[in-house]
Amino acid sequence: MSEAKSQSTVRSVDGSTQSAKEQPPLRFVTAASLFDGHDASINIMRRILQSHGVEVIHLAHNRAVSEVVQAALHEDVQAIAISSYQGGHVEYFKYVVDMLRENNAGHIKVFGGGGGVIVPAEIKELQDYGITRIYSPHDGMNMGLVGMIQDMLDQCRALPPKQRTVENIKSDDYLALASMITAIERGEMGAADCAALKLGSDKSTPVLGITGTGGAGKSSLTDEIIRRFRIDSDDSARIAVLAIDPTRRKTGGALLGDRIRMNSIYAPNIFMRSIATRRSVGEVPDYLSEVIAVTQKFDFDLIVVETPGIGQGDAGIVPYVDASMYVMTPEFGAQSQLEKIDMLDFADQVVINKFDRKGAEDALRDVSKQVQRNHQAWDKSPTELPVFGTIASRFGDDGVSSAYHGLLSILRNKGLRQWPSRLPYLDSRLPSERSVIVPSGRVRYLAEIAETVRGYLSDANVQAGIARQCQQLQATQRMLGEDNSRISTLIDQRIDKLSNENKKLLESWPQMKAGYVGQERVETTSSGKEITTRLGSQTLSGNWIQRVCVPQYEDDGEVLKFLKRENLPGFFPFTAGVFPFKREGEDPARMFAGEGDPARTNRRFKKLSEHAEAKRLSTAFDSVTLYGFDPATRPDIYGKIGNSGVSIATFDDMKVLYDGFDLCDPGTSVSMTINGPAPAILAMFLNTAIDQQIDQFRERQGRKPSESEIAELKQFALSNVRGTVQADILKEDQGQNTCIFSTEFSLRMMGDIQQFFIDKQVRNFYSVSISGYHIAEAGANPISQLAFTLANGFTFVETYLARGMYIDDFAANLSFFFSNGMDPEYTVIGRVARRIWAVAMREKYGASERSQKLKYHIQTSGRSLHAQEMQFNDIRTTLQALLAINDNCNSLHTNAYDEAITTPSEESVRRALAIQLIINREFGVTKTENPSQGAFIVDELTDLVEEAVLREFESISDRGGVLGAMETGYQRGKIQEESMKYETLKHDGNLPIIGVNTFQPESKPEETTIELARSTEQEKLSQIARLAEFQSCHAKTSDQALANLKQAITDGGNGFEALMQAVRHCSLGQLTDAFFEVGGQYRRNT
Secondary structure: OOOOOOEEEEEOOOOOEEEEEOOOOOEEEEEEEOOOOOOHHHHHHHHHHHHOOOEEEEEEEEEOHHHHHHHHHHHOOOEEEEEOOOOOHHHHHHHHHHHHHHOOOOOOEEEEEEOEOOOHHHHHHHHHHOOOEEEOHHHHHHHHHHHHHHHHHHHHHOOOOOOOOOOOOOOOOHHHHHHHHHHHHOOOOOHHHHHHHHHHOOOOOOEEEEEEOOOOOHHHHHHHHHHHHHHHOOOOOOEEEEEEEOOOOOOOOEEOOOHHHOOOOOOOOEEEEEEEOOOOOOOOOOOHHHHHHHHHOOOOOEEEEEEEEOOOOOOOOHHHOOEEEEEEOOOOOOHHHHHHOOHHHHOOEEEEOOOOOOOHHHHHHHHHHHHHHHOOOOOOOHHHOOEEEOOOOOOOOHHHHHHHHHHHHHHHOOOOOOOOOOOOOOOOOOOOOOOOOOOHHHOOHHHHHHHHHHHHHHHHHHHHHHHHHHHHHHHHHHHHOOOOHHHHHHHHHHHHHOOHHHHHHHHHHHHHHHOOOOOEEEEEOOOOOEEEEEOEEEOOOOOEEEOOOOOOOOOHHHHHHHHHHOOOOOOOOOOOOOOOOOOOOOOOEOEEEOOOOHHHHHHHHHHHHOOOOOEEEEEEEOHHHHOOOOOOOOHHHHOOOOOOOEOOOOHHHHHHHOOOOOOOOOOEEEEEEOOOOHHHHHHHHHHHHHHHHHHHHHHHHOOOOOHHHHHHHHHHHHHHOOEEEOOOHHHHHHOOOOOOEOHHHHHHHHHHHHHHHHHHOOOOEEOEEEEOHHHHHOOOOHHHHHHHHHHHHHHHHHHHHHOOOOHHHHHHHEEEEEEEOOOHHHHOHHHHHHHHHHHHHHHHOOOOHHHHOOOEEEEEOOOOOOOOOHHHHHHHHHHHHHHHHHOOOOEEEOOOHHHHOOOOOHHHHHHHHHHHHHHHHOOHHHHOOOOOOOOHHHHHHHHHHHHHHHHHHHHHHHOOHHHHHHHOOHHHHHHHHHHHHHHHHHHHOOOOOEOOOEOOOOOOOOOOOOOOOOOOHHHHHHHHHHHHHHHHHOHHHHHHHHHHHHHHHHOOOOHHHHHHHHOOOOOHHHHHHHHHHHHOEOOOOO
16 A cells, blocks of 8 residues: 555644554543433543544443443543533542452543533642543633634544453453453454454354344344343343444544443343444444454353444345344335345345334235245245344333343344343233324424414414504595495405404403502402502602503504514413403512522522512432432542432432421412432422421411311312423433433333323322423523424423323423523513414414413523623523513523532522512512513514514424434424534624633733632431431331332333322432333433
């Protein structure tokens, strides 16, 4: 080979190109730390790494140190890159270094970042301990995204070559196997050594090849097959997984993305190695036979080789394996296409995955017949051939179990070791249960909603035109001074064209306007009670400012258009707000707290609410709680106890958290940001409210209540408790946040919660807060945030309707949660959401007025909190809060300026709350409750944003609705692209951010000392001790409670009703483990 051809082109930081001798590609493991859902930043970094020729094993969010290190060791990487935003980072990073050293892998470099959360003193401490580098926000601005990546690559390429040996290796030394595979990949093993490997390998270990079309779910199916091998063999089967992914020819990089989907590989008896095709042509690398041979020298019962997605004519895996399985989906096109699929000639078993899709049974029949023809198996019925239907995404799918037993029989004939089988044999070829979350006939619900909303707005414009013509004709008649029959006829024709509803709107408009004139309005209720409403306030200058400003239109067309598209607050379509007036004496402010142990957060709540009549308590939980774990001494758990939120592990903790607050008082409202384990936390909370009522009864009556009295107290508590819980699994998947259970199981539990609310008449508590905040924090722009969030909301509607619920039984229990940023679209995010929801609820679903009212909470943007010039953050927060208040949000949380780096201090929270109080009580315009109405820019933005959202609805609909789009990663991909755009513009300066990339101080700013609100060692240890005490006290009852819970779920009962009993005896971690057993673990994706 000539010298010129042996060189590759490498792009440098400044965009120029440089020649360098071709080097083996670097390999990186990228991940977000345990209990950390902030996957956006590490996803950006792994994409840039790939573009620089790196082979990236991306693990995504919520990764324990043991998982990261095992991946690094098995994959034989040069570096690990981790993001850590949720606190506990010092313990986490040190634990990584310690575990690498314990495994003689101290040469692996560790890089990290956490925005401003990791402060300079901690960066120095970690780098002194052995972390290669922690990148700060200042590094990001000085070096740029590409510069940071180049710095990592330069440090890795400076490593001396690793010495690899193939002598005196034990058959269970998986690290040696990893090293030998690397030597084969890099061509460091000579031809003689490779030949010796093949001759000396144990050929008795069977090799299974799994191949199939791209997107067929091969990785998920492989994971489920491995899980069944482990269960069936009582975890004695030793399995090696070799997962092949294609190298991008242009850059030389690769996303080795199979490990991210695997939940069953983290065990001592499982080895997994991701392999890139590199310079090979086809779906397998040229050196695959050598890799298999070296793997056969080790102590495995089975070797599984998974290939990338293949085309119709590819069967490249067949020569390398003893048995092969071909994975496809029902959407293969016309039946004649089956004749072109090469693997149907060679595969020992065929699996049609995603069997819940339309046409699956027809596909099974057609594929079975094609296999019969290809194999000339005329002596067998097509139903007896090894063709199986599976739903690998569904936990515990018996179709996968049947396919497993089919494979087991094939592999036993190829020499697979025997063991006593524990997994029951199923004589079936297809799943017995097809989970239908949204029925196939309803998958175009979003397109139908878009059509409904557009139709309503178009009709409003047409009717407004008719009203205008009618008024003009009537005026003409009056000016002529006599009745003109032709004009009278035209008037009558137009009156007939006006709908009855619109006639009533126009007729009642003068009276409606008059209701807002004067200083107060007195109304009498049906019970005879008089309610006086103040209609305005007087300024210091003596001017009277109306609480609701009424438009002074004289044109009936403009009046009708206003009433149909806007209307006054409290009237359909609720564009200006869902209530006619805000409650007097109650600001929309929420008191956000969460730090340390329950007692410390309880003290913070009391401090924040001491001057407020209404107690609006928003609770932030630490990431140990957010991911459903119990506190523990393991470093990557221990460091996060009580950091960035409160630690709650038991029902007793919940009682301490809200001690002193009457949870059934109309003035008390509790919001819990919990997500993944929301059902368990909600059950603890509701039980706390119930026990408060029982305790109050004892104090009043001086005795215990009877059984009937307890039942009445329970019902009172459930009927009167107020608040909301975030349990929105859809946004968790889309925003890569705190997903812990399988999507299907999570949706089922949310439905069980709503059914429980209906049965127990829980009307004042929102069963789910459908959140766009986390979508925005992951990087979505305001249009995507609003569109995805509303689409998720309508998906819950369709899901609950499919379960047989009535729209008015649950729609009012749904609430929304948005982020407000600096973009112009945030000016109208609430009004657009209210109008779309109201129109769809009334016109599409026939819902009542109560169900038409969309209630939403706003939190100012966490993404616009910057570690540089932190004091400027309060300015941004003030502007965002002003937008939210002007848009009539139902509640508002203002972020503290120091949340860029820490749990906010008492002083910074007070400042954040003051922002709202000053706007609400001092800022004059907010005395008017509809200040946005009538502004040209607001009207224009409303129409622009609404139409953009409806177009996004149609895009999602074209992909099979929200769940279909999630399956293809549409929402995730869009969020990541938008995040990348924002970060690129921020780093290159095209998006000016004051104090960050422009208007920076000429001299280095003085170091400001920020009080870091971290949990204390005493609080961490006390939580562990409290957990042990709770588990000890309930040791005799917890096992039975867990068994009852699992049985209720397995039998198809209401899991939440069983959970209401279980939380009294079981800790959060115990409940999470039980849910994993019966509901399955979330499967991550890129």
